[in-house]
Amino acid sequence: MTHSMVIVGAGIGGLALALLLARAGRSSQVIEARHDPSLGDSRRSINLALSERGRRTLDEIGLTPRLAPHLIAMYGRTRHDVNGGVARFAYDLAGARALHSLRRDALMTQLLDAARDNPRIDLRLGETVATVDLDARRLVCRSRSGRRTLGYDLLIGADGAGSRVGAAIDDQRGEPAPRQALDHGYKEVTLSARDAWRLGLELNALHVWPREDYMAIALPCSDGQFAATLFLPHRARAGVPGFDALARRSDTEAFLATAFPDIAREAPHVAAELHEAPAAPILCRLARHWTDRAGHALVIGDAAHAMAPFLGQGMNCALEDCRLLAALLADAAPADAPAALARFAIDRRPDAAAICRLSADNYGEMRRGIAAPAFARRRALEGRLQTALPDRFVPRYAMIAFTTLPYASLADRADRQEALIDDHLARHPDDAHGAADDGTTGAPLTRALHDALA
Ligand code: FAD
Numbered sequence: 397m398t399h400s401m402v403i404v405g406a407g408i409g410g411l412a413l414a415l416l417l418a419r420a421g422r423s424s425q426v427i428e429a430r431h432d433p434s435l436g437d438s439r440r441s442i443n444l445a446l447s448e449r450g451r452r453t454l455d456e457i458g459l460t461p462r463l464a465p466h467l468i469a470m471y472g473r474t475r476h477d478v479n480g481g482v483a484r485f486a487y488d489l490a491g492a493r494a495l496h497s498l499r500r501d502a503l504m505t506q507l508l509d510a511a512r513d514n515p516r517i518d519l520r521l522g523e524t525v526a527t528v529d530l531d532a533r534r535l536v537c538r539s540r541s542g543r544r545t546l547g548y549d550l551l552i553g554a555d556g557a558g559s560r561v562g563a564a565i566d567d568q569r570g571e572p573a574p575r576q577a578l579d580h581g582y583k584e585v586t587l588s589a590r591d592a593w594r595l596g597l598e599l600n601a602l603h604v605w606p607r608e609d610y611m612a613i614a615l616p617c618s619d620g621q622f623a624a625t626l627f628l629p630h631r632a633r634a635g636v637p638g639f640d641a642l643a644r645r646s647d648t649e650a651f652l653a654t655a656f657p658d659i660a661r662e663a664p665h666v667a668a669e670l671h672e673a674p675a676a677p678i679l680c681r682l683a684r685h686w687t688d689r690a691g692h693a694l695v696i697g698d699a700a701h702a703m704a705p706f707l708g709q710g711m712n713c714a715l716e717d718c719r720l721l722a723a724l725l726a727d728a729a730p731a732d733a734p735a736a737l738a739r740f741a742i743d744r745r746p747d748a749a750a751i752c753r754l755s756a757d758n759y760g761e762m763r764r765g766i767a768a769p770a771f772a773r774r775r776a777l778e779g780r781l782q783t784a785l786p787d788r789f790v791p792r793y794a795m796i797a798f799t800t801l802p803y804a805s806l807a808d809r810a811d812r813q814e815a816l817i818d819d820h821l822a823r824h825p826d827d828a829h830g831a832a833d834d835g836t837t838g839a840p841l842t843r844a845l846h847d848a849l850a
Contacts (some may be wrong), residue, residue: 400730401425402535402548404525404561406433409697409714410554411507415457416722418516425546426517427537429524434504442584442623443615444503445470445602445708446496447797453715459506466502468616469494474601475766480658483772484601489779489791493798495602495708497615499623525555528564530688550733551693552721554714557679559699565688575681578704580610580759581639582627583673589620591663597622604762607655609636611763626670627763630677639675680704682752686741691734694741696721701748706758707796709751716800720744747803754796754807773826777817784842788849789813809849816844 401417403410406428414424446454446467454460471494472486487495511517520537527536528551535546553561557575566572587595597603597614603622605612614624632638637655642648649667652660659666681702687694697714721740728736765771778791792810795801801809820841 400549401552402427402546402550403552403554404535404559405553405555405697405699406430406508406511406519406521407554407556407697408503408507408711409699409718410552411504411511412453412457412715413552413554413696413718413722414517414519415459415507415510415514416453416718417725418514419457420722420726421516422725423516424518425520426511427520427523427525427535429522431522433521434501434508441625441705442500442586443617444498444500444711445615446498447708447712449709449716449800450712451496452800453719456719457510459510462506463498463503466498466618467496468498468618469600470497470602470616471600472602473766474598474603476603476605476658477767478605478607478655478657482596485766485772485775487797488794489775490782490786490794493794494600495797497602497617499617502618525560528561528693530564530568530690530693533692549692549730550737553693553695553699554697555699557681557698557702559683559695561693562683562695562699565683565685565693565695568688569685571684573681573684575679575702578678578680579629579631580627581630581675581677582625582705583639583670583675584623584625585666585669585673587614587622587624587663587666591666592616592620592622594662595658604766605656605659606763606765606767608764608767610655612656612659613762624666627759628675630675642671645671678704680752680756682745682749686745687734687737691738694721694737700745701752703748703752703755704759705755706762707751707755709755709796713748713751713803717744750803750807751796754792754803774817774821777821781817781842781845785846785849789845812848813845816841816848820844 401422401424403414403424403426406426410426414426417424451460454463471492472484475483475485487493511519523537523539525535526538533548535548537544537546551561553559555561599616603614610628612624612626614622616622629636629638630640632641637651642651645668648671652667679702683695683700686700696717698710701713703710724736724740725733781789782791792814795806795810
């Protein structure tokens with residue numbers, strides 16, 4: 397049997413693409429290894445930060461109203477110091493735009509329900525794509541009821557960081573990109589609404605406990621709980637703790653008491669949960685080739701660009717992939733579909749490379765940068781610059797989170813902006829005012845930014 401469009405993986409990307417294609421009148425078969433992909437597993441975060449790119453795709457699918465009860469606005473980051481000090485940093489320096497925290501299972505349930513209700517989507521759960529033959533355009537799928545062989549005209553690999561479709565493309569092209577596991581892994585625990593109250597965590601913020609070499613974060617859930625994640629090296633080294641040094645529960649208790657005394661005091665059960673939770677790896681990989689030679693197979697989402705989670709863009713980028721690809725396919729005659737896949741891969745890969753780099757770099761800012769006194773001064777300066785130059789200057793984070801500017805061009809623009817600000821601060825380290833308020837030191841910076849960012 398042959399199906400014209402086969403999508404491997406009913407994760408966020410696979411389901412969103414199938415729904416967008418269905419809106420454009422195209423049918424697809426979606427094959428998913430898990431019986432219920434809405435159920436969490438230890439390799440997937442409990443909560444996700446949704447930003448503009450992801451939201452726009454969910455709007456197009458028509459899911460935003462159904463997701464509204466599950467969305468918690470996060471207007472900024474709240475930093476928790478080891479001595480109990482707290483500082484707040486708005487995400488949007490010029491307005492009140494927010495990221496939204498969303499439970500992964502709530503998003504997956506809505507995507508699955510929409511796909512099940514859609515007559516153009518043939519959803520096959522509990523079936524694993526075991527073999528991908530790109531030359532014959534054929535898949536072998538395995539399930540409890542046996543094996544089946546399926547032909548395709550177009551194959552989309554939305555099958556995540558360990559993509560089988562991506563591996564077949566790598567084999568055919570002979571240039572596999574290495575998969576990198578970061579030195580740091582993560583563990584997740586839940587803080588109850590009572591814990592959050594005792595810790596004084598306000599609901600509408602992303603909370604960060606930066607500790608130089610590692611950090612913890614917590615995102616709010618719609619029921620008042622918080623999903624907390626500890627990022628830590630897998631292996632301890634001189635003076636820096638690691639998961640391997642927390643073998644006994646008492647080790648974890650001692651670690652929490654030293655590194656996160658507020659959590660150890662107000663939510664002591666966390667030590668036992670952390671001890672029990674598995675340490676998950678963080679896998680990063682930017683595939684070199686996204687299409688097979690004949691142009692009938694393509695990878696998207698984590699299958700094409702698994703990135704570090706420190707900017708909260710993996711899902712947002714996957715959802716943006718879906719919107720851009722669906723638009724190209726909707727405009728293409730069936731015979732031109734391979735050209736549309738090739739166009740997508742050529743246009744999108746530089747953007748994926750940029751956001752992979754930015755995401756890895758942001759770990760430093762989150763665990764070290766926001767704890768530095770200079771961080772607050774610089775954010776204040778950036779806010780004033782944005783007010784003074786609303787059409788020219790938008791801070792890097794705001795371009796990533798609140799726009800759909802292509803990642804590669806925003807990275808380039810942000811690099812130029814930041815070089816000018818670095819240069820200015822090297823000469824005027826105490827200038828937290830910029831041009832808007834300070835005619836002597838600020839005006840030259842404003843003018844330089846104005847001219848450079850035309
Ligand atoms: P996946 O979600 O991995 O889905 C792939 C699907 O394919 C799975 O359901 C899998 O079962 C199926 N599959 C795999 N192989 C086969 C096969 N052979 N046959 C059939 N089915 C198969 N992103 C954000 O935007 N915001 C965040 O705040 C955020 N936080 C994160 C925190 C952490 C700790 C981590 C690790 C990631 C985070 N991400 C975040 C990234 C986000 O989780 C991923 O980018 C996103 O899930 C990618 O979606 P996907 O559909 O491409 O892949």
